[in-house]
Amino acid sequence: MKKIGIAVNQTKHSAIDVTRKLVQFLEAKSVTVFVDRAAAEKIDRPDIALDILEFQDKVDLVFVLGGDGTLLGVARQLANTSLPILGINLGHLGFLSEAEPEDLPAAVERVLRGDYHLEKRMMLEASIIRNGQILHKDIALNDVGIAKGSFGRMITLSVYVDDMYVDKYSGDGLIISTPTGSTAYSLSCGGPIVSPHTNVILVTPICPHTLNSRPFIIQKDQEIKVEVSAPHNDMGVTIDGQVGYKVEANDLIVVRKSLHSTTLVKWKERGFFDVLRQKLHGSD
Structure with a gap:
C-alpha cells in the first residue's frame, strides 16, 4: 500500500x-x-x-x-x-x-x-420518472427518502414490489434504505437494525397516519416502485439526506439495488x- x-x-x-x-x-x-x-x-x-x-x-x-x-x-x-x-x-x-x-x-x-478486512456495502439506485421520462437518477449508500416538505400537508404513497401492489401509505413519507442505512434515518422512524452483511432493502414509513403501517424488508434483487399522490407539490426525494430533487403528484420513484457498491476498511x-x-x- x-x-x-x-x-x-x-x-x-x-x-x-x-x-x-x-x-x-x-x-x-x-x-x-x-x-x-x-x-x-x-x-x-x-x-x-x-x-x-x-x-x-x-x-x-x-x-x-x-x-x-x-x-x-x-x-x-x-x-x-x-x-x-x-x-x-x-x-x-x-x-x-x-x-x-x-x-x-x-x-x-x-x-x-x-x-x-474489506466490507462490501450495497448501494441503491433511485430514478424519478414523470410522464414516462426519467428526470433524475442517483445512487445512495444509506437511503432514499420520499417526503413532504416542511410545510406541506400529508402525502400518500402507493408502494409496489416487483410490480405487485403492497399497500398505500399516508403520512410524512417513506424511507427506502440499505442495511448500512438501517442505523440512520430509518432507525429514528422505527425501522429495524439490520446487519450490513445481510443484503436486503428496508422500507420504513415516516410518521404514518394509520396504526397498521409497519416497516418491511425485501430481498436485495427486488424492485420498489412508489407512486406519489398529494393535493400539493411540496414534496421531494433525498439521497443519503444530502442531495434533493423536487417531485410532483403522479411522479413515480423506482428504487433498486445499484450495480455499484462501497468498500469499507474495517x-x-x-x-x-x-x-x-x-x-x-x-x-x-
Missing part, C-alpha cells in the same frame, strides 16, 4: 490539523499521498493536490476525514471505483468510521501492513454489534 488519497471535510473542528499530521505520518513511511484540492491548499501542499474524482487512477485506498455524512458523499463520488475507504471520525456517532484522530499512527500502521476485531453497542449505549 504505497499510494493513499485523503478526502477532508474542512468544516469539522481540527480537520486541517489532522490532515497535516496524517500527511506527515504517511510520508514518513514513504507513502505517496494525495489530498483533495481544497484541503491541500489549506496545508500549503499544492504539490499533492487532486480532485477526489482523480483518486481513481492515482491511489490504492482513501482516508476520509469527517463524519458519516462526509463518508457518504465520498462513497457516492467514488461509487464506480473499487477503492477501499477508511473513515477517520471527526463527527459525532461515526457509525461508518473505523478510527479516531488520536488513533492516526496506529491506523496508518495497520493499513500499511494490511491488518484489516478492523478485524471490531464486529458490527460491538460498534452498535458502543455508539448507541456507550462502552458497557
